[in-house]
Amino acid sequence: MEPFISLKSNAVPLVQDNIDTDQIIPARFLARPRDDDHGINFFRDLRFDANGQEIPEFPLNRPNWRDARIILGGRNFACGSSRENAVWALHGWGARAVIAPSFGDIFAINAVKNGVLPIMLSADAVSALMAATIADPEAVIAIDFPEQTVTAPDGTVHRFEIDPFAKRSLLEGLDELAFTMTHEEDIAAFERRFGRDNF
Amino acid sequence: MLLVCGDSHTSTHGALGALAFGIGMTEVAHVLATQCLWQRRPRNMRITVEGALGFGVTAKDVILHIIATIGTAGATGCVIEYAGSAIRGLSMEGRLTLCNMSIEAGARAGMVAPDEKTFAYLAEKQYAPKGAEWDAALARWRALPSDPGAQFDHEVMIDAASIAPMVTWGNSPQDALPADGVIPDPMHQDDPARRQAMEDCFAYMGLSAGMPVTELRLDRVFIGSCTNGRIEDLRAAAAIAKNGKVAAGVMAWVVPGSAPVKRQAEAEGLDAIFKEAGFEWREAGCSMCLGTNGEIGRPGQRIASTSNRNFRGRQGAGGRTHLMSPAMAAAAALAGHIVDIRRVQGAA
Numbered sequence: 286m287e288p289f290i291s292l293k294s295n296a297v298p299l300v301q302d303n304i305d306t307d308q309i310i311p312a313r314f315l316a317r318p319r320d321d322d323h324g325i326n327f328f329r330d331l332r333f334d335a336n337g338q339e340i341p342e343f344p345l346n347r348p349n350w351r352d353a354r355i356i357l358g359g360r361n362f363a364c365g366s367s368r369e370n371a372v373w374a375l376h377g378w379g380a381r382a383v384i385a386p387s388f389g390d391i392f393a394i395n396a397v398k399n400g401v402l403p404i405m406l407s408a409d410a411v412s413a414l415m416a417a418t419i420a421d422p423e424a425v426i427a428i429d430f431p432e433q434t435v436t437a438p439d440g441t442v443h444r445f446e447i448d449p450f451a452k453r454s455l456l457e458g459l460d461e462l463a464f465t466m467t468h469e470e471d472i473a474a475f476e477r478r479f480g481r482d483n484f
Numbered sequence: 485m486l487l488v489c490g491d492s493h494t495s496t497h498g499a500l501g502a503l504a505f506g507i508g509m510t511e512v513a514h515v516l517a518t519q520c521l522w523q524r525r526p527r528n529m530r531i532t533v534e535g536a537l538g539f540g541v542t543a544k545d546v547i548l549h550i551i552a553t554i555g556t557a558g559a560t561g562c563v564i565e566y567a568g569s570a571i572r573g574l575s576m577e578g579r580l581t582l583c584n585m586s587i588e589a590g591a592r593a594g595m596v597a598p599d600e601k602t603f604a605y606l607a608e609k610q611y612a613p614k615g616a617e618w619d620a621a622l623a624r625w626r627a628l629p630s631d632p633g634a635q636f637d638h639e640v641m642i643d644a645a646s647i648a649p650m651v652t653w654g655n656s657p658q659d660a661l662p663a664d665g666v667i668p669d670p671m672h673q674d675d676p677a678r679r680q681a682m683e684d685c686f687a688y689m690g691l692s693a694g695m696p697v698t699e700l701r702l703d704r705v706f707i708g709s710c711t712n713g714r715i716e717d718l719r720a721a722a723a724i725a726k727n728g729k730v731a732a733g734v735m736a737w738v739v740p741g742s743a744p745v746k747r748q749a750e751a752e753g754l755d756a757i758f759k760e761a762g763f764e765w766r767e768a769g770c771s772m773c774l775g776t777n778g779e780i781g782r783p784g785q786r787i788a789s790t791s792n793r794n795f796r797g798r799q800g801a802g803g804r805t806h807l808m809s810p811a812m813a814a815a816a817a818l819a820g821h822i823v824d825i826r827r828v829q830g831a832a
Contacts, residue, residue, distance in 0.1 A: 301681050303556055303656050307795040312774045319509070330797050335783075361557035361590065365793060366774075367492040369508035387557055390592050391492060395508035448524060461510075465518045472520055 287400040288458030292382055292428045296355035297344050298415040304358060305365035306392060310374040312366075323370055324377025345378070349422030357415050358385035360408065363392035372399045382428055384435060386411050397451045398461065402428065404435060404445045413437065430456060488515055493710050493792065495586040499579035500606065501598035501628045503563070506587065526592060527637040529559050530630075532568035535644035540825040542720070543578030544712060544790070544809040546570065547585040548650035552660040554640060559591035562638065565630060566596050570644035576605040577716040584711045585792050588657040597629035649825045651697050652807040654685045655796045661697060663812065663824035669693035688796055689804050690786070698822050700806065703785040705736035705817040706799070707763075707810050709773040712790035713741025715748050717810040722754040724814035724828065730762035731820030737764045739771040763817065772799050788816040 314326045332343050339346045356375065362385035363371055372395045375383070381401055386408040388396075393403040406414075417424050417438045424438035430452070435443045454461055465472075487497050487504040490512045497504035507521065515521055531550055551558070564586050566579075574582065579596045586594030596602075603622060606612050613621045648662030661668070670682040670693060686692065691700075707713075707721050718740065730736045738758045740746035746768045749755055755765045771779045773791040775798075781787050783802025790813050794805040806822060815823045 300677055302678070303658075305656075305793070305795045307774075307793065307798050311797055311801075312776045313778075315776060330801055335801065361560065364556055364590065365492065365587070365795060367490060367506040367508055369510060372508075387560055390560060390590070391506055391508060395510065398508065398510040450522060461522070462514050462517055465514065465520055465522070468520075469518075472518060476519065 708739030
């Protein structure tokens with residue numbers, strides 16, 4: 286997995302609360318292999334009309350935001366379906382971090398396992414970042430992951446919390462499966478003990 | 485038992501006292517390779533529903549009421565325990581429906597303490613332990629319920645008598661109201677962003693403020709899904725379907741939740757009742773719940789659905805989903821519009 290250390294980029298605001306993973310990638314694209322380009326289907330039905338033409342008003346289609354690598358989301362961003370394809374689509378489109386007041390739990394877990402950093406800030410802080418980026422689409426937000434800070438375009442510094450294991454995994458680009466396998470003997474011992482008392 | 489699966493509605497199994505939650509594909513691979521998953525202890529929330537449920541109120545209405553009360557992010561980061569006399573009074577199948585939609589309240593998992601109903605339900609199952617193994621299992625399961633005086637991070641109390649048969653109007657499961665309610669007015673929203681979001685939703689859903697929800701005319705009806713595709717759901721729908729015919733212009737489908745449910749329904753003659761009433765009796769599966777197999781509505785079609793998500797485009801681009809119970813969906817199919825089950829002749 287690619288590590289995440291720091292990021293400076295402008296950000297694209299998606300202001301609505303409760304954006305669900307069905308919006309992020311509709312179910313009809315879920316059967317595609319993991320290695321496909323899922324970025325083309327990121328917010329497919331909000332980005333493109335029925336004829337495949339871009340909907341110019343949608344933020345991801347605005348010229349200044351096409352190269353943004355940070356997404357600003359509303360409350361409960363990426364709630365709903367557990368589809369990991371939502372993270373693949375977001376990553377494939379080019380984003381590497383999402384800043385929102387809260388996340389769908391499963392999305393936040395999936396994100397970390399794919400090199401995408403989910404950052405929870407207060408609703409007021411996210412609103413201020415959205416306002417700044419709407420006023421100036423090129424305004425740069427700086428994420429310092431080791432320090433767990435987000436620096437707003439006006440210099441305001443917000444600290445965020447993250448699970449220490451998730452932080453280590455993302456910072457080191459750790460292969461979690463390989464890491465767990467180093468505990469294979471412990472797992473086997475547990476299973477022998479557990480299997481004796483349970484079925 | 486700890487149970488995980490690459491589907492957010494894995495939470496359904498909490499009705500059996502299992503800790504069950506949905507995971508992504510990377511975590512599925514991790515479990516298959518190691519039988520393990522890295523977890524932080526979630527916060528816990530107890531939702532207590534006390535009292536008797538009113539006429540026509542099902543587990544689906546209870547969970548829609550809960551989600552409308554606490555919001556779709558109300559239980560984010562939590563595992564819910566559903567408790568109280570109204571929950572204990574639900575059948576096992578009702579409890580499965582309840583736990584199924586925990587994810588729509590933001591929770592990873594939802595559980596009901598196992599009791600005699602749980603054990604009786606499991607005893608009949610094909611893969612249940614037998615003989616001495618059953619006795620040993622039962623002894624362990626009896627130790628699973630929360631201790632008296634257990635502490636919860638969040639407590640929610642709900643009066644069962646306050647719960648009405650529910651229908652959703654918007655594109656979030658929290659947009660639910662009693663079946664005799666009217667579409668809310670965006671002008672009552674103080675937050676301009678939320679007012680705008682509601683107006684966008686009205687445009688998508690073809691709604692206007694103040695409209696009684698029972699005036700919404702339907703194009704399609706979908707009875708099925710992991711939320712409401714079990715045998716009791718099909719019996720409840722058939723009990724309504726036998727009183728009439730599907731309204732002209734409505735395409736109504738019944739999709740059993742599994743092949744065993746389909747066989748059982750056919751053994752009970754439910755398929756004949758549905759077909760006689762003009763419903764299509766279809767093969768078991770997820771079908772129109774999310775339409776991965778192409779079973780979707782056309783743009784602009786209004787769909788009464790017993791599934792769990794009314795997200796924009798969930799049942800096909802431009803589809804307008806209204807979530808409700810199986811009896812309500814069947815009654816809506818006969819009427820051609822959304823109905824309040826309490827006003828339906830012959831509803832039992």
